[in-house]
Amino acid sequence: MRKGIIYAWKVNGNVMYIGRTVQTLEVRTKGHITEYHNQINSNGLYTKKFIEVNKLPNKWDDIKFEVIEDNIIISILGDREKYWFNYYNDDNKLWNSVKPGSSFIFSLSEEEKFKVLKNRDFKKYIETKVSQLRHSIIQLCSHTC
Numbered sequence: 001m002r003k004g005i006i007y008a009w010k011v012n013g014n015v016m017y018i019g020r021t022v023q024t025l026e027v028r029t030k031g032h033i034t035e036y037h038n039q040i041n042s043n044g045l046y047t048k049k050f051i052e053v054n055k056l057p058n059k060w061d062d063i064k065f066e067v068i069e070d071n072i073i074i075s076i077l078g079d080r081e082k083y084w085f086n087y088y089n090d091d092n093k094l095w096n097s098v099k100p101g102s103s104f105i106f107s108l109s110e111e112e113k114f115k116v117l118k119n120r121d122f123k124k125y126i127e128t129k130v131s132q133l134r135h136s137i138i139q140l141c142s143h144t145c
Helices: 025-041 048-055 074-088 110-119 122-144
Strands: 003-011 014-021 064-073
Touching: 003 025, 003 074, 014 025, 014 048, 014 074, 025 048, 025 064, 064 074
Parallel strands: none
Antiparallel strands: 003 014, 003 064
């Protein structure tokens, strides 16, 4: 059974970001750093966490990455992320751009996220999901309208 982790970014001992993943912390950390560089090299930084990292004197060297909970079954991984987000965000200081559970990507199951990461073709994945939803709505309307 696939399991996940909850991780934190710490700056000077303070938790500044909470995340979840089914990847290892090392792989996920490399993904964040790659995304940061991709944003800098394209249209500039637009994600809160990366804007804040960019303000640090030594950028990524100032951040300590740490697992705060591991061996979590996938079905409750999102709930555990919400718990830790709320635990550390008592003064709204976290760098998360959105509260866990408040955006579409957070509504995907961990299995779906894993498939997206594995395929690396998020646009096609979303288009397929939208097409499936559109088809379901058309079928529903044809039976009830």
